[in-house]
Amino acid sequence: MPANARPLDGLCVWVTRPEDQARALAEPLRHLGAKVLYQPAITISDPPAWGGVDAVCRRLDAFDWLVFSSVNGVSYFLGRLRFLDGDLHRLADAKLAAIGPATADALAEAGLPVALVPRSYRAEALADALAESAVGLRFLLIRASRGREVLAERLAAAGAVVEQVVAYTSEDIRQPRPEVAEALTAGRIDWITVTSSAIARSLVALFGPALRNARLASISPITSKALDALGYPPAAEAVEYTMAGVVDAIVAAEREKA
DSSP: OOTTOOTTTTOEEEEOSOGGGOHHHHHHHHHTTOEEEEOOSEEEEOOSOSHHHHHHHTTGGGOSEEEEOSHHHHHHHHHHHHHHTOOGGGGTTSEEEESSHHHHHHHHHTTOOOSBOOSSOSHHHHHHHHHTTOTTOEEEEEEESSOOOHHHHHHHHTTOEEEEEEEEEEEEOSSOOHHHHHHHHTTOOOEEEEOSHHHHHHHHHHHGGGGGGSEEEESSHHHHHHHHHHTOOOSEEOSSSSHHHHHHHHHHHHHHHO
């Protein structure tokens, strides 16, 4: 590789996150020389009804911990709380836990201190960290309309009182953009980023065997397990379960190939 070449020069990478969340992945890929295509695999939107969120917002003092498992959960939950009364200080009496640094940063940007971020950015690690002193404590889990139950189950098994509230809806994209589908079929896409199990399942439903025309980069072992179960094992897996980790995994795979 020439001294002035970038590690992803000439490669095409498809970013599958919702477009308003794709920047953190797309920008570093471009900086490293990749051409980036956008085709979300899922959409994020309001919950079908706000009643559940509104109800817990009226009794936030009932919880010892509020647990956020995504940036989306932070955005939608805090957005609704602001809409109701504009007072985020009502969260001050509870401790806040975040599944990873991006979620913690979103809370910090709202002026809310985070008491716990697990060393490994996954639900199992978050559950283990919280379960150490969970007996009798009241937890509110702020979540998507779909997802794994491991966090709630482990906390309940540890003796916690657990409530869950759906703060946003996650749905599959039903129709891909023709230009992206054509590029995939023609073999012009080198890498596809897969940053959640929901995205993995949606991609397979949308494109099936055409996914074999590109390599898949997974954000975590959980996402890799989902891909494996679907019959589409990833070619790269992030060591750190973040957007930066996905970029690093692609770069490492390309350097190994070279």
